[in-house]
Amino acid sequence: xxxxDANGVRLFYQRLGRGRPTIVCVHGLVMxxxxxxWYTVANAAAARAEVVCYDLRGHxxxxxxxxxxxxxxxxxxxxxxxxSLGIEGPVHxxxxxxxxxxxxxxxxxxxxxxxxxxxxxAHAAVETLxxxxxxxxxxxxxxxxxxxxxxxxxxxxxxxxxxxxxRMATSAKDLIYHTxxxxxLRSSPPxxxxxxxxxxxxxxxxxxxxxDIFDRxxxxxxxxxxxxxxxxxxxxxxxxMGATAQVRxxxxxxxxxxx
Amino acid sequence: MADEGGEAVVLRTVIxxxxxxxxxxxxxxxxxGMGTAFDQDLELESIEFVALSEKLMEHYGDRVDFITWxxxxxxxxxxxxxxxxxxxxxxxxLEA
Numbered sequence: 001x002x003x004x005d006a007n008g009v010r011l012f013y014q015r016l017g018r019g020r021p022t023i024v025c026v027h028g029l030v031m032x033x034x035x036x037x038w039y040t041v042a043n044a045a046a047a048r049a050e051v052v053c054y055d056l057r058g059h060x061x062x063x064x065x066x067x068x069x070x071x072x073x074x075x076x077x078x079x080x081x082x083x084s085l086g087i088e089g090p091v092h093x094x095x096x097x098x099x100x101x102x103x104x105x106x107x108x109x110x111x112x113x114x115x116x117x118x119x120x121x122a123h124a125a126v127e128t129l130x131x132x133x134x135x136x137x138x139x140x141x142x143x144x145x146x147x148x149x150x151x152x153x154x155x156x157x158x159x160x161x162x163x164x165x166x167r168m169a170t171s172a173k174d175l176i177y178h179t180x181x182x183x184x185l186r187s188s189p190p191x192x193x194x195x196x197x198x199x200x201x202x203x204x205x206x207x208x209x210x211x212d213i214f215d216r217x218x219x220x221x222x223x224x225x226x227x228x229x230x231x232x233x234x235x236x237x238x239x240x241m242g243a244t245a246q247v248r249x250x251x252x253x254x255x256x257x258x259x
Numbered sequence: 260m261a262d263e264g265g266e267a268v269v270l271r272t273v274i275x276x277x278x279x280x281x282x283x284x285x286x287x288x289x290x291x292g293m294g295t296a297f298d299q300d301l302e303l304e305s306i307e308f309v310a311l312s313e314k315l316m317e318h319y320g321d322r323v324d325f326i327t328w329x330x331x332x333x334x335x336x337x338x339x340x341x342x343x344x345x346x347x348x349x350x351x352x353l354e355a
Binding site: 001002014017033034036038039040043044045046047055058060061162163164167168189241244 | 281283285304305306308309310313314317323325326327329330331333334337338
C-alpha cells in the first residue's frame with residue numbers, strides 16, 4: 001500500500017497513469033477522502049496524464065496526528081508529498097471545497113510548484129469576506145460535531161446506517177473533537193487581495209448556481225488575474241458528486257493538454 | 260500450480276483481499292460470492308474499495324488493467340459494483 005512520509009506525517013496516496021502534465025487531486029474536509037476524486041475523475045484522467053490523489057492528514061487512510069490542521073500545514077503536507085514522490089516540476093492542482101483552498105494556498109506560497117488550478121467550490125476565505133467566511137467554515141464543522149454527538153441522532157445512524165455510516169460518523173467525530181482541526185482552521189489567516197492578485201497561473205473556478213458559498217466564486221473571479229468562472233446550473237455545493245461529468249470534462253481537457 | 264486465472268481462484272483471491280482490507284472478523288458472518296455487492300452488501304467504505312483495488316494491483320501487476328476499466332465507469336456503476344463483475348474483469352485480463 002502506497003504511503004509517503006510528508007512533512008513528518010504518513011500520507012496515503014494513489015499515483016495513477018504517467019506522463020505530463022501531473023494532476024494532483026485534493027479532497028474536502030472531515031467526511032471526505034481521496035476516494036471522492038478516485039471514483040469520479042482520477043482514473044479517467046489517468047488514461048491521459050499522471051494523476052496523484054492523496055488523503056489529507058487525519059482523513060482516509062492517512063495518519064491522524066492530534067495537531068497540524070491549519071491551511072499552512074496542509075500546504076506543507078502537499079509540498080512534502082510532492083518532494084517525497086520526486087515531483088519537482090509544476091503541477092496542476094484540482095481541489096474540491098477545502099481541497100481548493102489548499103491548491104490556492106499552494107499557488108500563493110509556492111507559485112513555482114503550480115502550473116494551473118481547478119477549484120471546485122473552493123471554501124476560500126478572502127480578507128474582505130473573512131469574518132463571515134471564517135465563521136461559516138468553522139461553525140459548519142462545529143455544527144456537524146454537535147449533530148453527530150446528539151444521542152438520538154447517533155442511535156438513528158446506528159440503526160439505519162450500518163457499518164459504513166457508523167465508521168464515517170465515528171471518524172468525523174474523532175477528527176472534530178480530538179484534533180486541533182477546528183481551532184487550526186479558525187485561526188488560519190484569510191487570503192489577501194494582494195496575494196490573490198499575484199497568482200498568475202490559469203485558474204478554473206467551478207461553483208454551483210445555488211452554492212451557499214457563491215460569494216467566494218464572485219470574489220475569486222474578480223481578484224484572480226487569470227480565472228474563468230464556470231457556474232453549474234441548478235447545483236449547490238455538491239458539484240463534484242452532482243455534476244461529475246462537467247468537472248471530469250474540465251480535468252480531461254487539462255489532462256490532454258500535455259504541458 | 261493452480262490455474263491462477265480460473266474464476267474460482269480469482270474469486271478466492273478477491274475474497275482474501277477483501278478480508279485484508281476490512282478484517283477477517285467482519286467477513287465471518289457474511290457469505291461473499293459473485294453476486295455480493297461491495298456497497299449494499301459488504302458496506303465497504305469508498306476508501307476501502309480504493310485500498311482493495313490497490314491490493315489487487317499489487318497482486319496482479321500489469322496483467323490486470325484496473326485504471327482503464329474504472330475510468331470508463333460512471334460513479335453510480337462503481338458504487339453498485341458486485342464481486343462477480345470484478346472477478347470477470349480480472350479473469351478476462353488474465354486470459355487475454
